Amino acid sequence: MTYDAERHAILLAEYCIAVQPGDRVLVAASTLALPLVEALHRTLLQRGARPVVRLSYPNQMEDAQRYASDDVLDTLHPSDLEDARAFDASIRILTPTAPDLDLDPQRAARHRASLAPISPSRLHSRWNLTLYPTEYGAQAAGMTLPDYEAFVAKAMFLDAPDPVAKWGEVRAFQAQLIERLSRADEVRLAAAGTDLCLSVRGRSWSNSDAKRNMPSGEVFTAPLETSANGTITFDLPTLYGGSVVRGITLTFQDGEVVDATAEEGQDILNAALQTDQGARFLGELGIGTNVGIQHPSMNILFDEKIGGTVHLAVGQAYVENGGTNTSAVHWDMILDLRRGGRMQLDGEDFQVDGRFVETTAR
Known part of the structure; x- marks a missing residue:
């Protein structure tokens, strides 16, 4: 069309x-x-x-x-x-x-x-x-x-003949995901260059059905601020402040970024993390569900919603999810689980190769 x-x-x-x-x-x-x-x-x-x-x-x-x-x-x-x-x-x-x-x-x-x-x-x-x-x-x-x-x-x-009805289907599917996610404590992400654990215990999850972002198709929460430990490599490029940043690898210790490298845009990454104290802590964990978006377009509004991906944001947390981290930064970085990745909740597989194993996919 x-x-x-x-x-x-x-x-x-x-x-x-x-x-x-x-x-x-x-x-x-x-x-x-x-x-x-x-x-x-x-x-x-x-x-x-x-x-x-x-x-x-x-x-x-x-x-x-x-x-x-x-x-x-x-x-x-x-x-x-x-x-x-x-x-x-x-x-x-x-x-x-x-x-x-x-x-x-x-x-x-x-x-x-x-x-x-x-x-x-x-x-x-x-x-x-x-x-x-x-x-x-x-x-x-x-x-x-x-x-x-x-x-x-x-x-x-x-x-679609009725776009509002389609977004209603997304909302219902994501509600099923949240029912399981709301019972989780530890989240583990594992993929090439990635082994990261964090806690979402007691935090609420948001059902992003395009009311605030159009398009949307994600569920997200705010991880416990000092819970992230391990390393994650984001394999999809992003734009930050209009500049391309690729191959970001972050290492966390007790929630804080203690090492950060980028294959391209190292100065951009350094500047963002030095913006304020909160820029080195996580503000968001999100899971993309929009199957209408299959490949990255170098625009975070779309790319973080790709079905089969997860994203973490350093910086500002959403208060409505229980997050307390504050920052002028909120930078989403994307990991594509479709490339042999895995997401586990309390040791049980939740996503394997980008597919949900406990909830029937659309």
Whole structure:
């Protein structure tokens, strides 16, 4: 199928944020996403909402990180926080663009730290992060633009007669996973270059059914902060601050990263882990379930949801899962269990080669 911005907009408004008459809704995107922004603006107005559109130019964030004075880079103006609190819901639209390879990763990390207080996840109960397919996004994924648009549509179930019903199926399947995961204490991940144990005892699991990320398809929790011990090698590349990082290996001792290497992007990895004290501890363990996404596209919004993968995030934990780790960083790193990996719960196999062994897969 071809990508349909109108269909995407309706799903975002009606399903993801459940818009209500009178809601003041922030729509933030770059000018590259204008077709979706226009469709979303109309859709919100038709439902009685008060949309506020904030457009940026491509690479505007990178310019801020390069040219801002130290004061502007490191601090948030009080009015920015007041403005962010004034919305009932927010939708942020990602538009993949070429990374700025000359950007100082330390300055980028400082800027992200200053913006942390206005993160939608900290201010709103209704927020969504989505993506509009761009030419660069297609190139990064190794696809033509029409193929990439079809990939995005399939990942969001926009090709289904009833996308909302499809996301309901995902929610029901993931509820089965959570029933078993909620009884677990120790999680062990084993694969090439990986033997890591951590505890999730007493932590709640979230059923990510695309209300907050579109697309989605994952269950996640916050590991006990001092429980991770061992080594993990993430075999799928990621982008952080617009830069590619590959072949990350982290070694944990009592929850803290004590050694970190990358085959590509070592300076980016070092800068992220030095952002603050919490950046060296885990904030998330997630399990991807979206079988509509079969291969990486160099975009974490999609790649962490690939069915048969798990991901760990260093940095900020989700308070609703019981996590206490705080950081300006939240960086998801992905391990593909389909390549001979195993996930065990209290010594029992839960996933082998990316397939669930205790729950019937869709």
